[in-house]
Amino acid sequence: MSVNFKPATRMSRLGTETAFAVSAECAALAAKGRKVYPFNLGDMNIKTPQNIIDAATKYMNAGKTGYCASGGIAELREALAEDVGNARGLKYGIENVAIQPGGKPIIGKFLMSVMNEGDEVLYPTPGYPIYESQIEFHQGKGLPYGYTEGEKDFKINLEQIENLITKKTRALIYNNGQNPLSCESDEKEMKQIAKLAIDHNLFVLSDEAYFDIRYSGKSKSIASLPGMQERTVILYTFSKKFAMTGWRLGGAIGPKEIIDQIIKLNVNDESCSPHFLQWAAIDALKGDQSGHKEIVKVLKERRDVAVRLLNDIDGIRCYKPEIAFYLFPNVTQAVHRLGYKKGKEELARFRVDVLQKTGVSFCTRDHFGKRLPTEDQEYIRMAFSGINVDQIEEGLGKLKKFVEG
Numbered sequence: 001m002s003v004n005f006k007p008a009t010r011m012s013r014l015g016t017e018t019a020f021a022v023s024a025e026c027a028a029l030a031a032k033g034r035k036v037y038p039f040n041l042g043d044m045n046i047k048t049p050q051n052i053i054d055a056a057t058k059y060m061n062a063g064k065t066g067y068c069a070s071g072g073i074a075e076l077r078e079a080l081a082e083d084v085g086n087a088r089g090l091k092y093g094i095e096n097v098a099i100q101p102g103g104k105p106i107i108g109k110f111l112m113s114v115m116n117e118g119d120e121v122l123y124p125t126p127g128y129p130i131y132e133s134q135i136e137f138h139q140g141k142g143l144p145y146g147y148t149e150g151e152k153d154f155k156i157n158l159e160q161i162e163n164l165i166t167k168k169t170r171a172l173i174y175n176n177g178q179n180p181l182s183c184e185s186d187e188k189e190m191k192q193i194a195k196l197a198i199d200h201n202l203f204v205l206s207d208e209a210y211f212d213i214r215y216s217g218k219s220k221s222i223a224s225l226p227g228m229q230e231r232t233v234i235l236y237t238f239s240k241k242f243a244m245t246g247w248r249l250g251g252a253i254g255p256k257e258i259i260d261q262i263i264k265l266n267v268n269d270e271s272c273s274p275h276f277l278q279w280a281a282i283d284a285l286k287g288d289q290s291g292h293k294e295i296v297k298v299l300k301e302r303r304d305v306a307v308r309l310l311n312d313i314d315g316i317r318c319y320k321p322e323i324a325f326y327l328f329p330n331v332t333q334a335v336h337r338l339g340y341k342k343g344k345e346e347l348a349r350f351r352v353d354v355l356q357k358t359g360v361s362f363c364t365r366d367h368f369g370k371r372l373p374t375e376d377q378e379y380i381r382m383a384f385s386g387i388n389v390d391q392i393e394e395g396l397g398k399l400k401k402f403v404e405g
């Protein structure tokens with residue numbers, strides 16, 4: 001570079017998704033002709049249902065190619081208000097919806113709307129790394145709360161979360177159907193979290209990216225508990241439900257006062273989300289749902305195979321999630337037996353060794369935020385959204401050989 005460039009100081013506060021670096025390692029390995037088993041990917045190798053693709057093509061041809069309203073076209077806002085409301089037993093109107101280019105932008109926009117400089121925000125760890133990045137970038141203070149591994153899944157450490165709250169705590173980020181844990185609150189836990197939010201007057205971002213990717217039971221939103229709708233913004237995305245990750249379409253759904261601020265940010269950031277995609281999204285919500293059902297069916301088969309094979313590896317245990325598409329196996333025994341010591345660096349060494357020797361690629365716990373001092377187990381994250389059943393079988397066979405020797 002010819003001029004002496006130094007990034008603006010604020011950029012040092014902005015984090016990233018370190019999981020993307022794992023994808024780059026995989027690409028480098030594949031470029032050398034090596035076979036890679038991509039359990040690291042949070043992306044999907046499943047095609048968007050044909051009726052939605054046909055709708056997008058139709059609307060593009062029909063000239064829905066110019067700018068549109070910054071909050072989204074009225075027809076989609078209305079359809080999403082109805083769809084999200086019906087699924088959660090709530091009533092929303094068009095004024096409660098701001099269409100977004102994906103679910104991710106809602107995180108920063110929510111924080112910019114409710115959090116002042118120096119305000120504290122509770123967020124999950126392990127968790128989606130963008131929460132921490134956006135809190136710090138906008139000069140808030142992140143308060144990470146943790147989970148403990150139970151019999152069947154992970155539970156929020158409620159005592160710890162309560163002890164973190166101070167007079168400066170302004171908001172809580174809650175991701176039920178969690179990335180990377182794929183865990184969800186039972187009724188009691190959700191009620192306790194809601195009580196904390198109400199007692200301490202917190203605004204809540206309920207990240208519901210995986211609400212519709214479920215294998216049994218019924219999803220529930222914290223917004224549906226008494227006293228919560230008026231303080232909760234729901235992060236909705238088309239990405240996972242309809243395998244539309246690359247389309248970039250989502251919506252913030254919540255109190256009008258916050259949604260108005262988010263729309264003001266839309267005007268300044270992207271002007272509007274892609275016009276013809278918004279029309280196609282109405283078809284996604286109201287049209288034939290067999291494509292969505294097929295997506296869940298494919299994912300369920302992968303989940304069943306992956307969980308069975310992981311639990312068949314000596315020193316690895318993995319529970320079977322009913323939501324989302326991540327597995328978070330406990331690998332403590334396996335890594336220690338292989339001679340890796342405790343902690344982040346050693347777990348990273350295990351990951352790289354497995355990748356180099358077997359081509360099996362995954363993320364570790366440390367790709368999802370800072371460890372809390374209470375954490376003493378080692379975990380990896382294996383996504384089954386971007387890998388077919390035969391490759392799951394082949395890859396986990398290789399992992400078994402590596403671990404069991």
Ligand SMILES: Cc1ncc(COP(=O)(O)O)c(C=O)c1O
Pocket residue numbers: 042102103104105128175178179207209237238239245249250
């Ligand atoms: C928990 C969580 N929230 C939000 C998102 C954002 O998804 P998108 O921007 O594709 O809608 C993701 C993506 O992986 C996620 O895992």
